[in-house]
Amino acid sequence: MMHQALQSATQWLSQNLQWMLPDLSRETLALIWFLLLAVLLIGYAILDGFDLGVGILHPFLTKDDHERRLVMNSIGPLWDGNEVWLVTFGGALFAAFPEAYATVFSAFYLPFMLLLCALILRAVSLEFRSKVYSEVWRRVWDWLFFAGSALATVLFGVAVGNLLQGIALDEHYEFVGSLTDLANPYALVVGVLAVAAFATHGSIYLYLKTEGDLQERIKLVVWRSYFVFAALYFGVTIWTAYMVPQAANTLNEYPYLWVVPALNVLAVLNIPRAFALGSEGYAFFSSSCVIAAFVFLFMVAVFPFLVPASNDPSNSLSIVNAASSRITLRIMLLIAGLGMPCVLTYTAVIYWTFRGKVKLDETSY
Amino acid sequence: MEFDTVFLSRIQFALTIMFHYLFPPLTIGMGIVLVYLGAMFLWTKDKAYEQAQKFWTKVFGLNFAIGVASGIVMEFQFGTNWATYSRFVGDVFGSALAAEGIFAFFLESGFLAVLIFGWNRVGPKMHFFSTCMVAMGSIFSSVWIVIANSWQQTPAGSQIVPMTRQVLDENGQLLRDAAGDVVTEPWYIDGVPVMRAEVTDFWAMVLNPSTAHRLTHVLLGCFVMGSFFILSICAWYILKGRHVDFAKRSFVGALILATISSFTIAVTGHRQAQNVYQHQPAKLATFEGHFDSDGPADLTLFGIPDAENEKVHYEVAIPGGLSFMVHDDLAFEEPVIGLGKIRPEDRPPIWIPFLAWRIMVGAGTFFIVLTIASCWFLWRGTLFEKRWLMWTYVFNVLLAVAANQVGWIAAEVGRQPWIVHPAVVRDAAGEPILDDDGFIQYEKVVVEMPDGTEISRHAGLRTDDGVSKAVAAEHVAASIVMFTFIYLLLGAVWLFVLNRKIQAGPEPPEDGFAKAKKDSGFLKVAGDAPPESRLAEAGLSPVEADQ
Numbered sequence: 001m002m003h004q005a006l007q008s009a010t011q012w013l014s015q016n017l018q019w020m021l022p023d024l025s026r027e028t029l030a031l032i033w034f035l036l037l038a039v040l041l042i043g044y045a046i047l048d049g050f051d052l053g054v055g056i057l058h059p060f061l062t063k064d065d066h067e068r069r070l071v072m073n074s075i076g077p078l079w080d081g082n083e084v085w086l087v088t089f090g091g092a093l094f095a096a097f098p099e100a101y102a103t104v105f106s107a108f109y110l111p112f113m114l115l116l117c118a119l120i121l122r123a124v125s126l127e128f129r130s131k132v133y134s135e136v137w138r139r140v141w142d143w144l145f146f147a148g149s150a151l152a153t154v155l156f157g158v159a160v161g162n163l164l165q166g167i168a169l170d171e172h173y174e175f176v177g178s179l180t181d182l183a184n185p186y187a188l189v190v191g192v193l194a195v196a197a198f199a200t201h202g203s204i205y206l207y208l209k210t211e212g213d214l215q216e217r218i219k220l221v222v223w224r225s226y227f228v229f230a231a232l233y234f235g236v237t238i239w240t241a242y243m244v245p246q247a248a249n250t251l252n253e254y255p256y257l258w259v260v261p262a263l264n265v266l267a268v269l270n271i272p273r274a275f276a277l278g279s280e281g282y283a284f285f286s287s288s289c290v291i292a293a294f295v296f297l298f299m300v301a302v303f304p305f306l307v308p309a310s311n312d313p314s315n316s317l318s319i320v321n322a323a324s325s326r327i328t329l330r331i332m333l334l335i336a337g338l339g340m341p342c343v344l345t346y347t348a349v350i351y352w353t354f355r356g357k358v359k360l361d362e363t364s365y
Numbered sequence: 366m367e368f369d370t371v372f373l374s375r376i377q378f379a380l381t382i383m384f385h386y387l388f389p390p391l392t393i394g395m396g397i398v399l400v401y402l403g404a405m406f407l408w409t410k411d412k413a414y415e416q417a418q419k420f421w422t423k424v425f426g427l428n429f430a431i432g433v434a435s436g437i438v439m440e441f442q443f444g445t446n447w448a449t450y451s452r453f454v455g456d457v458f459g460s461a462l463a464a465e466g467i468f469a470f471f472l473e474s475g476f477l478a479v480l481i482f483g484w485n486r487v488g489p490k491m492h493f494f495s496t497c498m499v500a501m502g503s504i505f506s507s508v509w510i511v512i513a514n515s516w517q518q519t520p521a522g523s524q525i526v527p528m529t530r531q532v533l534d535e536n537g538q539l540l541r542d543a544a545g546d547v548v549t550e551p552w553y554i555d556g557v558p559v560m561r562a563e564v565t566d567f568w569a570m571v572l573n574p575s576t577a578h579r580l581t582h583v584l585l586g587c588f589v590m591g592s593f594f595i596l597s598i599c600a601w602y603i604l605k606g607r608h609v610d611f612a613k614r615s616f617v618g619a620l621i622l623a624t625i626s627s628f629t630i631a632v633t634g635h636r637q638a639q640n641v642y643q644h645q646p647a648k649l650a651t652f653e654g655h656f657d658s659d660g661p662a663d664l665t666l667f668g669i670p671d672a673e674n675e676k677v678h679y680e681v682a683i684p685g686g687l688s689f690m691v692h693d694d695l696a697f698e699e700p701v702i703g704l705g706k707i708r709p710e711d712r713p714p715i716w717i718p719f720l721a722w723r724i725m726v727g728a729g730t731f732f733i734v735l736t737i738a739s740c741w742f743l744w745r746g747t748l749f750e751k752r753w754l755m756w757t758y759v760f761n762v763l764l765a766v767a768a769n770q771v772g773w774i775a776a777e778v779g780r781q782p783w784i785v786h787p788a789v790v791r792d793a794a795g796e797p798i799l800d801d802d803g804f805i806q807y808e809k810v811v812v813e814m815p816d817g818t819e820i821s822r823h824a825g826l827r828t829d830d831g832v833s834k835a836v837a838a839e840h841v842a843a844s845i846v847m848f849t850f851i852y853l854l855l856g857a858v859w860l861f862v863l864n865r866k867i868q869a870g871p872e873p874p875e876d877g878f879a880k881a882k883k884d885s886g887f888l889k890v891a892g893d894a895p896p897e898s899r900l901a902e903a904g905l906s907p908v909e910a911d912q
Contacts, residue, residue: 006577010568077478080433084474088466090440095463098455098561105444105451106833112445113844117851120434124855127430131862172554174448175835305537313537321530324456325563332460339467346475353479353486363482 022333027320029329033096034306034319036336038299040092042292044085046201049291051075051082053202055122055149056195059142061206061221067214068142069130069365074209074358076365079126081350083119095332099173099322100306107167107175107307108159111182115155122148130365150195157194161187164244164301166310173307173317186243193236196229197294200271201287207280209358226272233268246308247301257300264293371832373841374446377848381438383770384852388432390769393507393584394591394622395425396500399480401618403493417615418496419484420871421595426481427866431859433474435852446841450784450831456563457523457570458513465509473502504584511583515576517785518776519644520562522569525810525824527551527558551815558812558820562785574644578637579776585630586769589732592623593758593765598867600758603749608870613749620743624736631729635690641779642691645786646702646797646805648779651713652722653687655703662687662701667723672715675705702797708804711782718779721771728768735761787825 024032054075062068075082094101105112125145129138165186168177203222210218240247251257267289274282302308306322309315323329399421406414440462443451451459479487479495487495516523530552532540540548552559564570596619602612642649649655654670654677655662664686668677685697692699704712735757742748749755780786787807790798797805808824 007568007572010572013568077482080430080474080477081471083433083437084466084470087437087440087470088463090444091459091463091466094443094451094455095459098452098459101444101455101459102448102451102833105441106446106448106835109445109833109836109840110843112441113840113847116438116441117847119437120851120855123430123434124858127427128858128862131427131865172559172834308537312535314533314535316533316537318531318533318539324459327567328456328460328564331564331567332463335460335464335467339464339471343467343471346471350475350478353483361485363484 022330024330026323026326026329029326029333030096030320030323032333033092033323033329034299034303037089037092037096038296040085040089041299042295044082044089045291045295046288047082047085048079049198050202050205051079052149052153053198053200054206055145055202056153056199057203057206057221057225058149059146061217062214065135065138066360068138069360070210070214070358071206072126072129072145073360073364074206076126077350077354079123081347083123092332092336096324096329097306097319097322098324100317103169103173103175103307103317103322104159104163107177108162108182110179111155111158115152118148118151118155120148121145122152126365153195153198154188154191157191158182158187160194160298161190163307164190164240164247164298166308166316168311169307169309169315169317171315173315176311186239189232189236189239193229193232196225196232197287197291199225200229201284201291204271204275204280204284204287208284211357222275223272226275230268244301250300250303260293260296260300264290264297267293368838368842370446370836370838370841371829373838373845374832374836375828377446377841377845378442380845380852381435381442381848382773384848384856385432385435385439386770386773387766388428388435389503389507390587390590391428391594392425392432392591393500393503393587394589394594395421395428396496396503396591397588397622398591398595398615398619399425399496400500403496407489407493413611413614416871417611420611421615422480424598424863424866426477427859427862429477431855435855438848446833446836447784447831448833448835450826453561453826453831454517454785456561457516457520460564460567461509461513461516461571465506465513469502469506469509471502472498473506476502507583507587508580511580512571512573512576515579516570516573518579518780519573519575520570520785520788520825521573522564522566522571523562524565525560525562525822527560527812558814560810560812560822575637575640578633578640581633582630582637582772585626585633586772588622588626589630590762590765590769592619592626593732593762595619596623596758597760597762600755601867602870604752604755604759608872611871616749617743620736620739623732624740627729627732627736631733634726634729639691639693642701644788645780646789647704647707647712648718648776649691650702650704650707651715651718651779652775654715654719655687655701656705658700658703658706660700661685661698662691662703664690670715670719672704672712702805706797706799706803706805708802711804711807713779713781718775721775721778724771725768725775728764728771731764732761732768782827782829783825784828784831785826787823 054071058068058071062071090101093104121144125141125148129141129145132138162182162184165184167175168181170176200222203218203225207215207218207222251261267286270286271283271290274280274286303319305316305318307317309317324332399418402414402418402421405411406418443458443462476495476498479492480499483492483495528551529549532548532550534540542548595615599612599616599619602608603616638649638652641652653662654665654668656675656677661684663680663682663684665677665680665682668680668682670677685694687701688694688699689697691701704715739748739754742751742754787809790806790808792798800806809821810824811819811821813819
């Protein structure tokens with residue numbers, strides 16, 4: 001009986017909500033979903049970027065347990081929500097581009113298993129660390145927190161580095177390369193760049209959340225990680241131009257897109273400028289822009305594919321060939337349209353609730 | 366048994382999902398209790414409720430964190446280990462998963478922050494609102510994941526269609542015909558059309574024939590687990606004479622939830638079993654160890670099933686019992702389809718579902734007896750004096766965990782050899798149409814080939830065909846070793862920290878601080894670290910207190 005009531009309710013819904021679903025072709029919907037994936041990935045990279053960065057720097061900037069707790073609690077209420085962006089990105093990729101989800105996740109099998117391991121260790125280190133009042137216990141979790149954050153960041157970078165170059169695919173979009181192919185120097189350097197970028201981003205965040213002596217020391221770390229990042233950014237940009245010239249194809253096809261790499265350079269330069277001028281919030285905004293631009297440029301570089309094939313370009317997995325059916329893409333658009341405003345509201349509420357300098361109380365980690 | 370990618374991936378999935386599923390039922394069940402305590406505090410302004418909520422929130426947060434950490438694995442694993450399955454079902458299954466992310470996870474994780482860290486940052490009303498949102502988020506999450514799983518059991522609102530694809534030239538450019546249009550053609554691999562399931566009616570997929578039955582059963586299972594978890598801890602406090610007022614208060618609340626859930630779960634379980642028979646007769650026959658499809662069907666209580674000779678040895682059975690259970694037949698004689706009518710290659714392995722089913726039903730029956738007896742003693746006013754009963758509750762949580770786990774084992778192993786179960790072919794009256802050999806038939810999909818011939822395949826997917834082709838068995842073996850190691854570590858640390866929280870109890874943390882000065886050794890203080898301010902009052906820096 002309840003089942004029937006539900007069924008008639010949903011029938012009414014599907015008949016009367018048609019107007020909310022724009023009448024678009026499968027190709028257009030696939031393109032929209034490609035852009036929405038970019039949005040989800042940018043959201044993830046900016047938000048989890050700073051808390052991964054905090055994890056990467058965690059053992060290197062603190063003197064005592066109190067400071068270490070401050071650093072961890074600066075992201076305490078936020079990291080879990082930030083990671084949901086990754087989970088939702090995974091779900092959206094699965095639903096909108098099942099072929100790409102299957103190809104990429106099975107191609108990077110062992111690296112992704114390590115990634116999972118890193119994400120698990122990171123999450124539980126935060127939870128477990130301060131539960132027991134023992135030096136040894138806490139130091140172990142401190143280092144696992146660092147290791148998990150750093151390893152996860154490197155692996156994200158390695159995955160991006162490989163996808164930029166393309167991976168070996170057969171005509172069924174199955175990966176035919178080997179693990180050693182994935183661990184190539186270019187991809188590893190992109191992994192290191194990711195670490196430097198997140199460390200810079202995370203250090204500016206920490207600067208904003210701390211005060212006093214700790215903040216003074218973090219200032220130094222901001223500068224150091226920035227210079228490492230800037231050097232790597234310069235090097236990787238040149239290497240990319242040399243290694244994957246096809247990455248610029250789409251930019252050349254739509255020249256106005258060159259505005260993005262140009263803004264990217266300006267944002268990179270603006271980080272030290274704003275930070276030196278004392279507008280640290282502006283510096284954080286700049287580093288967020290840098291990360292957003294990286295993700296956007298990555299998506300532009302692989303376009304019109306999701307997974308370029310390095311061995312035989314005709315085996316590349318294109319956006320349209322990877323996409324779900326028109327019906328599913330439309331429903332997903334409706335789900336995203338209903339869900340994303342809520343998501344942005346929760347995110348705003350949470351960040352507002354936990355604004356200001358980090359303080360410890362009995363609810364802290 | 367071969368240690369190939371299929372077998373190892375199944376082991377890995379079983380390992381990771383079983384570990385993960387220790388936590389969501391706890392958080393879903395405890396979420397209800399937190400909402401109750403928060404509401405009572407707002408209503409009565411009685412500090413005892415707030416204190417109780419603070420204590421259970423800490424335990425909740427611990428369980429939640431491990432649930433989240435082990436949950437990410439699940440989301441990745443469809444793609445890493447079951448890529449072929451993902452290609453086949455992504456259009457349908459993926460959308461439910463994505464909806465779970467957008468509608469449930471953001472809600473849950475966002476407001477969890479306020480629930481755990483927000484005591485001093487928001488007012489009591491906002492805090493209560495956050496508690497409700499977290500509880501709702503965890504229930505939403507179970508809704509979407511059960512929808513996805515139920516679609517695998519009883520697909521609806523979808524059809525299996527051949528795929529087309531745009532052709533790329535050797536430079537990776539789209540191939541265009543003379544008119545400049547993109548060339549799109551049917552996709553074949555080795556002459557066989559590539560097919561996948563696609564949504565035809567989203568709401569029919571969401572409300573597939575087993576969703577409602579399975580969702581109520583799963584949620585009640587979570588309530589059973591959450592309430593028995595709380596009962597276990599409270600019973601232990603009562604036995605030890607610690608925090609007795611607090612423990613009795615929580616005990617009674619949890620007992621009410623446990624009693625209602627234990628009763629209703631038996632009713633919904635019965636209805637669900639009838640639903641299973643309707644759509645997956647092979648599964649129900651395996652649960653019951655039922656082979657013979659003619660005459661009245663007996664309900665096997667105990668016995669040793671023998672799949673090869675199609676009988677149950679040393680059987681203790683209620684004559685005609687299964688006829689009654691399946692068909693509500695008061696004459697105890699209507700026949701029930703047995704495994705004899707299922708093609709041997711379409712039969713699930715018998716031992717695991719047969720045993721799991723018995724453990725689940727046995728545990729459920731025990732819960733009803735236990736909670737009814739406790740309610741009786743509570744009414745008589747002698748409940749908390751019965752030490753044997755309290756000890757039963759201390760350990761009963763393990764049985765509740767086991768019941769939740771084996772319930773899923775029965776459901777998932779019973780679905781084999783299918784990963785997506787095809788529908789049974791039936792006539793207008795709803796009776797299965799048997800094939801020439803006297804076996805029930807599963808629905809098929811027929812595709813017409815360009816040369817006019819027809820190719821047919823099952824309207825489902827076999828588990829063996831769902832695994833990743835690009836992943837080697839050794840790699841899966843390596844990841845199993847890794848997960849085993851990490852999960853053993855996590856499980857041990859979880860129990861250790863949980864035990865400390867329980868030992869510390871719901872009192873304000875003065876106790877813990879007093880101990881911090883007194884104790885020494887590797888692990889010095891039970892419970893949470895003392896707040897820095899309190900250390901400062903005592904004239905200690907955190908480091909000194911630690912020495």
